[in-house]
Amino acid sequence: MALAYDGAIQRLIDDFAQLPGIGPKGAQRIAFYILSADQEETRDLAEAIVEVKDKVRFCEICGNVCEISPCPICSDPRRDQSMICVVEEPKDVMSIERTREYRGLYHVLGGAINPMANVAPRDLNIEKLLERLKDDQVKEIILALDPNIEGEATTSYLSRLLSPLGITISRLASGLPVGSDLEYADEITLGRALSGRLTV
Amino acid sequence: MALAYDGAIQRLIDDFAQLPGIGPKGAQRIAFYILSADQEETRDLAEAIVEVKDKVRFCEICGNVCEISPCPICSDPRRDQSMICVVEEPKDVMSIERTREYRGLYHVLGGAINPMANVAPRDLNIEKLLERLKDDQVKEIILALDPNIEGEATTSYLSRLLSPLGITISRLASGLPVGSDLEYADEITLGRALSGRLTV
Numbered sequence: 001m002a003l004a005y006d007g008a009i010q011r012l013i014d015d016f017a018q019l020p021g022i023g024p025k026g027a028q029r030i031a032f033y034i035l036s037a038d039q040e041e042t043r044d045l046a047e048a049i050v051e052v053k054d055k056v057r058f059c060e061i062c063g064n065v066c067e068i069s070p071c072p073i074c075s076d077p078r079r080d081q082s083m084i085c086v087v088e089e090p091k092d093v094m095s096i097e098r099t100r101e102y103r104g105l106y107h108v109l110g111g112a113i114n115p116m117a118n119v120a121p122r123d124l125n126i127e128k129l130l131e132r133l134k135d136d137q138v139k140e141i142i143l144a145l146d147p148n149i150e151g152e153a154t155t156s157y158l159s160r161l162l163s164p165l166g167i168t169i170s171r172l173a174s175g176l177p178v179g180s181d182l183e184y185a186d187e188i189t190l191g192r193a194l195s196g197r198l199t200v
Numbered sequence: 201m202a203l204a205y206d207g208a209i210q211r212l213i214d215d216f217a218q219l220p221g222i223g224p225k226g227a228q229r230i231a232f233y234i235l236s237a238d239q240e241e242t243r244d245l246a247e248a249i250v251e252v253k254d255k256v257r258f259c260e261i262c263g264n265v266c267e268i269s270p271c272p273i274c275s276d277p278r279r280d281q282s283m284i285c286v287v288e289e290p291k292d293v294m295s296i297e298r299t300r301e302y303r304g305l306y307h308v309l310g311g312a313i314n315p316m317a318n319v320a321p322r323d324l325n326i327e328k329l330l331e332r333l334k335d336d337q338v339k340e341i342i343l344a345l346d347p348n349i350e351g352e353a354t355t356s357y358l359s360r361l362l363s364p365l366g367i368t369i370s371r372l373a374s375g376l377p378v379g380s381d382l383e384y385a386d387e388i389t390l391g392r393a394l395s396g397r398l399t400v
Contacts, residue, residue: 007267008255012248046246048212055208067207
């Protein structure tokens with residue numbers, strides 16, 4: 001019985017199935033797509049995979065991914081140098097940039113405190129954040145961590161660590177997602193929306 | 201505003217988002233996975249993508265994908281040479297092989313008749329099928345096409361084409377999927393299950 005494909009196809013399917021969010025059926029579909037795609041497109045994909053490892057580095061100031069360090073945000077003089085938004089991952093920077101509501105700087109921790117996964121404060125990019133606060137230019141730190149257990153733990157750790165510096169420390173508001181339905185909100189979210197209510 | 205990532209990462213995200221079944225969020229997740237994966241694993245993936253185009257060809261007999269033509273199934277003398285199972289795509293061969301119920305040969309059409317997508321019988325691998333039937337070795341043809349409009353059209357086209365040859369022509373049974381619930385079966389499937397009922 002031939003229960004696996006012949007050589008190169010099976011190897012490609014196995015390699016794709018190891019990527020996050022791709023199962024064996026999806027990997028098979030992609031492999032056959034690549035097989036039928038034109039040479040240029042597939043060579044482009046293969047090059048992009050190799051290139052990303054060679055070219056991408058971490059910004060020496062904020063820890064975000066970039067090709068030239070300091071990153072375009074850190075080296076942009078038009079950004080508000082008095083605010084730093086602390087996030088867990090580089091993709092969180094992109095999410096906040098897309099809101100077009102924020103014009104300050106960022107600091108990427110590279111994760112959140114998670115004792116179960118052996119991530120302690122010393123494993124995060126916190127030391128460089130403290131260095132950045134030394135020159136008194138920064139007036140506000142926004143803690144924009146994920147609203148889950150690890151994010152909350154990191155938020156309270158950082159707010160304890162930073163509060164002696166006399167800088168304004170804020171955090172993202174919790175509450176009902178825009179466009180959602182009050183009926184389907186979980187009680188913790190609804191509780192946060194109530195306690196954080198705004199006068200109109 | 202930096203609404204796209206810097207260079208190489210964005211290129212990788214865009215390339216992955218073009219693959220079937222991967223959206224922009226999934227592509228971003230994969231790109232960051234590749235960025236943090238070890239060099240060997242990513243080089244392996246890039247090589248597999250290029251290699252598949254170089255190494256994989258179509259079997260000159262059955263049209264299945266393989267590295268050496270004729271494919272392992274066509275060149276296996278232990279397979280039942282009197283039966284040919286006609287399928288649409290190479291992945292259908294794998295699906296049938298996994299049942300371990302079939303020991304005959306295959307013929308891969310490379311698609312199904314679909315006037316909307318401009319796929320006519322001449323675009324399918326049908327001529328080589330007729331050639332294979334010339335030496336009187338084949339006693340049964342199993343039409344194992346997808347149970348949808350295109351598959352049904354191709355099944356009836358092929359059964360009309362092949363019936364003058366005096367070979368047994370069969371098709372896959374339609375009916376209730378094993379493990380499913382009668383209550384949730386659509387009426388066409390349930391109708392097929394009724395008309396194709398078996399005495400026990």
